[in-house]
Amino acid sequence: MQNDFTTQRIPAKGYAVSSKDDKFQPFTFSRHPVGENDVLVEILYAGICHSDIHSARSEWREGIYPMVPGHEIAGRVVAIGNKVSKFKVGDYAGIGCMVNSCGECEACKKSQEQFCENGKTVFTYDCLDCFHDNEPHYGGYSDNIVVNEKFAIKVPQNAPLEKVAPLLCAGITTYSPLKFSKVKKGSKVGVAGFGGLGSMAVKYAVVMGADVGVFARNDNKKQEAFDMGAKSFYTSTDGVKEKFDLIISTIPTPYDVMAYVKLLGYGGELAIVGLPPAAVSPKINIANLVWSANRRVYGSLIGGIKETQEMLDFSLENKIYPETEIILAKDIDKAYENLTTGKAKFRYVIDMKKSS
Amino acid sequence: MQNDFTTQRIPAKGYAVSSKDDKFQPFTFSRHPVGENDVLVEILYAGICHSDIHSARSEWREGIYPMVPGHEIAGRVVAIGNKVSKFKVGDYAGIGCMVNSCGECEACKKSQEQFCENGKTVFTYDCLDCFHDNEPHYGGYSDNIVVNEKFAIKVPQNAPLEKVAPLLCAGITTYSPLKFSKVKKGSKVGVAGFGGLGSMAVKYAVVMGADVGVFARNDNKKQEAFDMGAKSFYTSTDGVKEKFDLIISTIPTPYDVMAYVKLLGYGGELAIVGLPPAAVSPKINIANLVWSANRRVYGSLIGGIKETQEMLDFSLENKIYPETEIILAKDIDKAYENLTTGKAKFRYVIDMKKSS
Known part of the structure; x- marks a missing residue:
């Protein structure tokens, strides 16, 4: 055979x-x-x-x-x-x-x-x-x-296979920037967009010891966010007082990227993992980065195979499932x-x- | 009086x-x-x-x-x-x-x-x-x-006062991102734009022990770059093989920002200090950051007063003048x-x- x-x-x-x-x-x-x-x-x-x-x-x-x-x-x-x-x-x-x-x-x-x-x-x-x-x-x-x-x-x-499947993209896509940005106990992590990717980012960040804030398009899932361990929940960036060390943006639709850069503390980072359709993909004017200086922006694209295995082992060990x-x-x-x-x-x- | x-x-x-x-x-x-x-x-x-x-x-x-x-x-x-x-x-x-x-x-x-x-x-x-x-x-x-x-x-x-004057902007503007990005002996540093700011960036980076590459709009000042300690000199980003840990862009006119992001190694950073006129300020499509993932972009805006004093002391000690x-x-x-x-x-x- x-x-x-x-x-x-x-x-x-x-x-x-x-x-x-x-x-x-x-x-x-x-x-x-x-x-x-x-x-x-x-x-x-x-x-x-x-x-x-x-x-x-x-x-x-x-x-x-x-x-x-x-x-x-x-x-x-x-x-x-x-x-x-x-x-x-x-x-x-x-x-x-x-x-x-x-x-x-x-x-x-x-x-x-x-x-x-x-x-x-x-x-x-x-x-x-x-x-x-x-x-x-x-x-x-x-x-x-x-x-x-x-x-x-x-x-x-x-392993619960039906929970493992989404980890292979949603898991690694959010785990990788948390590791790249060296999130640790006490880090202030924001998660923008609270769908399949965002919810994984929240769970990983909480287990890594971070204080997590969630930005969602409405408050339908506010309770879920708190149940996952988030400390704060916003439906808009307006008037937000806290500053973040890392914000992971999982938003798949057009949005104001600088609004999130402005919520970073000195040396903070915005990790972009969500990719809106090309025709409406947001752009960052470099002048705005200069006026909001010393805040870093980077993209993150899934993760390598070795890190994917590490993510899966970490997820199973900590029972982090989608x-x-x-x-x-x-x-x-x-x-x-x-x-x-x-x-x-x-x-x-x-x-x-x-x-x- | x-x-x-x-x-x-x-x-x-x-x-x-x-x-x-x-x-x-x-x-x-x-x-x-x-x-x-x-x-x-x-x-x-x-x-x-x-x-x-x-x-x-x-x-x-x-x-x-x-x-x-x-x-x-x-x-x-x-x-x-x-x-x-x-x-x-x-x-x-x-x-x-x-x-x-x-x-x-x-x-x-x-x-x-x-x-x-x-x-x-x-x-x-x-x-x-x-x-x-x-x-x-x-x-x-x-x-x-x-x-x-x-x-x-x-x-x-x-101190030679006529040399000190430009340090108060050109000096601190280039010194600050080199420190922020923790440039050290052996770092690969690119400097894009080779005027008042760019030449200072080259001099600081060389003294900090970096291997420095210069990107200029033409080769009029190629010899000056090598005299300052640069290891490589380019008039275009096309076909450049080396990868940088940090590129400082001092370019004050429109340009292709992603061309420099693509010259960064994994974890490398593009520090933007040059500000082209607002009407033609370059923009970065966030999708391009995702496809060139794990390369960070940030702006840098002069530096604080304490760091400015540190920069001046460092410049005088190392005889780094414009x-x-x-x-x-x-x-x-x-x-x-x-x-x-x-x-x-x-x-x-x-x-x-x-x-x-």
């Missing part, structure tokens, strides 16, 4: 959009055979990330269609290549935003594969796979996936609508097994 | 523009009497900063006219208020970009007077003096100035023209004594 997997293409069933204006439809396709360093993972859960919506609708750039989104993937290893050492059949595995990279450049050697200096980062979907004849790579809204074992995250057998709502694949369009209109509470996760 | 100074307004002669399109003309005015904590300084040298041009021409915002620019001031104390302890008559003193602030807020207490939280920073010119009936404050292109002793920098008697060309006040318009067209080599300094 395994020999077939290593020589023949793997049949897969997923859910795809065929254009930026399309709704999701069942989509039958195939994946490349399991290479000697690859694992074949049966996908059990796939989280829905706001990036999926931006990509499916070509809001960042023109997408590659048909597109099977999904880069928050948790499942079970069902076949392995003959050089695989990290997994055995039956293990749980997680796959996030990347499935391959050159492995040889300085960035890859430091496990910052998202910055592969040879431009060979293969993102999980909406990306051509330069290691496999430039075929489009399809994401997690499907029943299986084949990836290099280096890009599969080890997940212990007792708030999730399990849905079936037939409800993806509805979920997108709820996320776009702000009606979604936190993270939708597709139960792929039940969807088939 | 001193009693007169403390009760009567001080007559002053300076050089002013009466509108943004005007040329400089002699201008007779008066300054407030010497308060108990004030010093009256006879101005001997006044540097010409690119900010003077932006302000005189209302390029940042509508200016306050008549305007006497100049915030790089060196001179001799000729009278003191009865509570002054830092200076005695005959001492040398330097005055930079600020002449007063509230002194009571957290920022002022930390000697970050440029960020006075009560909005009471009095800049040396083009600013109303809230401590003196909101009269316009006039700058250094004049024969004297009255300031609170806290805002006068101590200058030893053996390249200067002494001119007379009648040549200010010509100097502005040369600075605007890139013909000026480095810093023009007005000899106020010879100009009168």
